[in-house]
Amino acid sequence: MTSQTTPIELHYWPTPNGWKISIMLEELGVPYEVKYVNIGKGEQFEPAFLAISPNNRMPAIVDPDGPDGAPISVFESGAILQYLGRKFGRFYPADERSRVEVEQWLFWQMGGLGPMAGQAHHFRIYAPETIPYAIDRYTNECNRLYGVMNRRLADRDYLAGDYSIADIASFGWTRSHERQGQDLNDFPNLKRWFDAMQSRPAVMRGVELGQEHRRNLAGDKEASKVLFGQTAR
Structure with missing residues (x-):
């Protein structure tokens, strides 16, 4: 089983898609560092984030211990789960x-x-x-x-x-x-x-991550513009 010495960067906001990766990392028990991406304020459009997640969606990860020893970034929650499952040999069978x-x-x-x-x-x-x-x-x-x-x-x-x-x-x-x-x-x-x-304790730790940042955006017109008014521009 692969060991992880350097923390994985988790670019995250507490949503159902974000929870997928926080749960997985908690289940694996590997070190990770949370980088919050406030999607209600448009932080997902910042150039630094777009460099690792070109679809301007979180979650994304940066693994400093990539497959060839160099850092690798992964976006799309399903792809991240597959990557982590392959790397650590858990929750994603080899057969x-x-x-x-x-x-x-x-x-x-x-x-x-x-x-x-x-x-x-x-x-x-x-x-x-x-x-x-x-x-x-x-x-x-x-x-x-x-x-x-x-x-x-x-x-x-x-x-x-x-x-x-x-x-x-x-x-x-x-x-x-x-x-x-x-x-x-x-x-x-x-x-x-x-x-x-x-x-499962790891599941609950995963969904509790960043709950202090989670709020109901219903009725927040500015956040709604950011979240639901996106075009190619």
């Missing part, structure tokens, strides 16, 4: 069949659960006007995705069998289930998984 199992559910979260839940949050909480069709569309899609997880977890403890980066990726978005109009009591297998995730 190809097992790895594919994990990757299916990691990409399911990246392409489905995260974006759909994010849209549900937006139209249910942050949108400046109530749009019933959009609220129903994304609330219902979250409900469908929760049903997919519930069926998957009927005969296993975790999404890919053993605890993995797929579970780490999915937890933060299900933690916000009430904001998506979902009741975990409607999904008993998912609720069992959710409770098991919350019982």
Whole structure:
């Protein structure tokens, strides 16, 4: 197993995507240093951050002990989880069949659960006007995705069998289930998984990181302009 002597830089804000990496680093028990990126104030557009995360989104990491001994930066939460899993040989199996199992559910979260839940949050909480069709569309899609997880977890403890980066990726978005109009009591297998995730000390340390910075941005017009008014310019 690879050891880490120099802290990994975590460029972070306490959101479901940010939690993926703080949880992973806590689970690994490796040294890391937090660099807060206040997304409500537009710090994600600063040149120094764009140099490591050109999509102007956090999280991102800089690992001073890269694969060839030189620093490496990684953006996109799923790619970061894969990188850390490969480097430290944990929560991301080396066996190809097992790895594919994990990757299916990691990409399911990246392409489905995260974006759909994010849209549900937006139209249910942050949108400046109530749009019933959009609220129903994304609330219902979250409900469908929760049903997919519930069926998957009927005969296993975790999404890919053993605890993995797929579970780490999915937890933060299900933690916000009430904001998506979902009741975990409607999904008993998912609720069992959710409770098991919350019982892991490293998971809770990960989601508690930087909670003093987290606030409800609903109604904050300036923050909304920064977060939701972005164009190519």
